[in-house]
Amino acid sequence: MFKRNLLILTVLLAAVMELIDATIVNVALSHMSGNLGATIEDTSWVVTSYSIANVIIIPITSFLTAKLGRRNYYIGSIIIFTICSVMCGLSNDIWTLVLFRFIQGLGGGALLSVSQAVIFEQFPKEKQAVAGAIFGIGVFTGPTIGPTLGGYIVDHFSWPWIFFVNIPVGVIAIVSCFFLLTEPPVKSIVKKIDWTGIALLAIGVGTLQTVLERGETEDWFATGYIVWFTIIAIISLSVFIYWELKISNPVVDLSVLKSKTLSIAAILTFITGVGLYSSIFITPIIAQRLLGFTPLQTGEIMLPGALLAVLALMISGRLMQKGLSPIYIVAMGYILFIYFNWHMAHMSLDASAEYIAFSLVFRSVGMAFLAVPLTTMAVSSLEPKDIPQGAALNNMMRQLGGSFGISIINTYYVRRTWVHRNDLVSHLTYSDTNVMERINKSVNYFMAKGFNYYDAHTKAIALLEAQVVKQTSMLSYLDSFYALGACFVLTMPLLLFVRIKKKSANAQKVIISDH
Incomplete structure (x- = not known):
């Protein structure tokens, strides 16, 4: 019993470590950008390269597990993940960091699915729900503590330590799995890999x-x-x-997309991925670069919503057990996401931490309402033999939505920046008394500090330019939230075309296990 519990704790710890790394970097992006001399657009590759690696490795995880042996593959993945964590922290330019972040993502691809399988093996069939609850809580713990932990580390140490903290966890997991992890009771058949x-x-x-x-x-x-x-x-x-x-x-069975329900669910899941990853990417940037929050404060404003998401996950699971159609739960998740984006789009440069934390509650609860119900909806019309492929395809769409979403939102932000800048600058003329009053006030301030008129005037213009840049950035990010909300509004009517067929208990088990 002790060895079993220790193994469960070990693999859960490894899974949480992988999930923490998916979110811990978000609050450090501004520091990485400044320290490595990179733009935010380039720094976003630190996030997207990890997602792309997951998209590539997840479809072949079962093959590698069967070919190399689960124990060898799992321990090898932790070793790769840990070594690349060290190399990420030691990187002195953005593209070296992106490269090792990509390889880290390849190593991390096994940690979730294999950890989940190991945990489910430790419980008899009648207690599979307990296994699902243990893994589900672990899955939500990682993203919950990731931003807060990242903020604390960046505030008290430096950004490389968000990667170095993986070293002791990785070493403990490697040693523990070396002595405790065994091969599965039923050996997988090695299929030809595509x-x-x-x-x-x-x-x-x-x-x-x-x-x-x-x-x-x-x-x-x-x-x-x-x-x-x-x-x-x-x-x-x-x-x-x-x-x-x-x-x-x-490697990806696209033939299952003949199911209209799965096709619709895949689109909704893709949009969910866009919203999930893009919103959690730009929110810390706004908080730190425009509102002046510290990384720790940024992590703290994300914590209340993340904690409530765990409660919402249990509520959504209970509602599905009682027979409520996942369509209604997905619709509620979509509505919460739409409200989150609408609320964030009404921010100003005076927005408080409480305002953003309140907004993020709707995002986090919406995420919890979409997690399992979307997968359930996706496979509801499939034959039992097609359920694993349908669930895997649906999860891949979420990852693709995340990586593409960040890139698209960056492009949209840059385009809107030029529009807002031209609009603001066109109103800044010397004939405008308000503009001249602001400039003269700044000139008098700098002259009082000992600068001559010419230098004071130059600094006053530079200060005005900085204010224009800041306001332009805020308006562009607000437009980005409007755009994200529009994606959810435009795709939500697809739920009207979904028909759910009830599945057997065995099929439901496959859904939970895959997720």
Whole structure:
């Protein structure tokens, strides 16, 4: 019993570590950007590269587990994750950090699914709900403490320590699994892996991500490599779809999309991924760069909503057990997300921590209402044999939505920045008495500090420019929240076309286990 509980604690700790790393970096992005001399657009690759790596590795996790042995693959993944954590912390330029962050994501891909399988194995069939509850609480603990822990570390140490904290956890998990982790009771059958499909997916997603991330900065198709990457992305993804529909053992079984319910759920899940990752990406930037919050304060404003999300997760599970259709729970999640974006879009540069924390409650509770119900809805019309593929495809869509969403929102932000800047600057003229009054007040302030008139005037203009930049950034981020909210509003009517078929208890177990 002691060894069993220790193994459960170990694999749960490894899973929580992986989830913490998915969110802990968000509150440190501004510090990374300044310390490494990179733009926020470039720094966003620290987040998206991790998501892309997950998209690539998750479909082949079962193959690697069967081929290498679960024990070897799991321990090897923790080793890769831990070593790359060290290398991320030691990186002295943004692209080295992005590279090791990508490899870290490849290592972290096994930690969730294998940890989940190990925990479920430790309980008999009649207590699978207990296993699900233990893993579910762990899954929500990581994102909950990630931003707060990251804020504390950045405030009291420096941003590399958000990666170095993984070292003791990783070492403990490696040693513990070496002595406690065994092979599964039923050995998986090694199937032929679809390496062609994986390569096409990786190339297509990687090039498209680059186009979305760098297109606006590089003036889109005026730049040669953007043109070529666009062509490569279109060809790779088109061939990927054709190839996956043609072969008998695809890495992503697209044939299950013949189900209208799954297709709709995949779209809703993609939009959910866009909203989840984009909102948690730009909120810390606003809090730190525009409102002057410390990283710790930024982490703290995310904590109340994250804690309530655990309660909301239990409520949504209880409602589904009582027979409430997941359609209604998903609709409620969507409504909460829409309200969150609307509320955030009405911020000002005087917004308080309480205002943002209140807004984030709706985001976090909405996330909890979408987690399991969307997966349940996705597979509700599938045959039992297709449920694992449908659930895996649905989860992949969430990751893709997250990585693409951050890139798209960055591009949208830059475009709106130019619009708002031109609008604000056009009203700043020397004939405007309010403008002249502001400039003269600043000039008098700097002259009182000992500067001559010319230097004082130069500093006054620079101060006005800084205020314009700050206001422009805030307006652009508010537009971004409006855009995110619009995505949810436009796709929510798709729920009207969903029909849910009741599944057997065994099918429900597959859904929970995969999630």
